[in-house]
Amino acid sequence: MTIAENVALVRRNMDEAAQKAGRDPKEILLLAATKMNDADRVREAIRAGVDLCGENRVQEMLEKQAQGAYEGAPLHFIGHLQKNKVKQVVGLAELIHGVDSPALLEAISRVAESRGLVQDVLLEVNIGAEESKSGFAPEELPAALEAASRLPNLRVRGLMAIPPICAAPEENRPFFLRMKQLFIDNGEKKYDNVSMDFLSMGMSGDYTEAIACGANLIRVGSGIFGPRHYPSP
Numbered sequence: 001m002t003i004a005e006n007v008a009l010v011r012r013n014m015d016e017a018a019q020k021a022g023r024d025p026k027e028i029l030l031l032a033a034t035k036m037n038d039a040d041r042v043r044e045a046i047r048a049g050v051d052l053c054g055e056n057r058v059q060e061m062l063e064k065q066a067q068g069a070y071e072g073a074p075l076h077f078i079g080h081l082q083k084n085k086v087k088q089v090v091g092l093a094e095l096i097h098g099v100d101s102p103a104l105l106e107a108i109s110r111v112a113e114s115r116g117l118v119q120d121v122l123l124e125v126n127i128g129a130e131e132s133k134s135g136f137a138p139e140e141l142p143a144a145l146e147a148a149s150r151l152p153n154l155r156v157r158g159l160m161a162i163p164p165i166c167a168a169p170e171e172n173r174p175f176f177l178r179m180k181q182l183f184i185d186n187g188e189k190k191y192d193n194v195s196m197d198f199l200s201m202g203m204s205g206d207y208t209e210a211i212a213c214g215a216n217l218i219r220v221g222s223g224i225f226g227p228r229h230y231p232s233p
């Protein structure tokens, strides 16, 4: 299967899942998770009609950016952002998905302020309460949103989650449903600089479940590019 064929298949699955859930397919964005795929393959995915590109690693993103890989699609940062890399990402990525601490919120706002811009971010939620994963606990979200509302050069645009690895996609449903509820509940309170627009969840193995549960931005890697070949140690 070519990248274009894969994108077409993902789109069909997205449309079907949206229709089944009584949702408008047009309200759901397809982000290509482009890690480990070179600039040519990224360009191929953009030509095939993905809405957004998302990178995990700062260095890789800068290299491909220099090659013009993302022309034609907004670029998001979806990896774990370390504080010492904030300077390289603010202003380059339109949306930073995985913001997981008050200190990172502050660091992003500070850099954005020095550049005279407002950076859009999503708060990551550790929805499976996993030791190995970063993100805010659900009960920490109100305080995090409150803190974010006091940072003038940052705007929270929604929530992001990576649920635990499950044997079957439908096992993720409770996590996705909980995320949707958090998205609604935290969106009802009015904070400055916060607008709950994006619920980023669902990957190659479970995006139709995520759409059934309310995701409006899915992040698909191997489902578009094929399996990733990690270098052997």
Ligand SMILES: *Cc1c(COP(=O)(O)O)cnc(C)c1O
Pocket: 033, 035, 056, 078, 079, 162, 203, 204, 205, 219, 220, 221, 222, 223
């Ligand atoms: C790699 C990655 C994805 C895509 O994963 P696939 O299973 O290949 O679709 C989505 N989100 C994040 C944060 C990722 O790092």
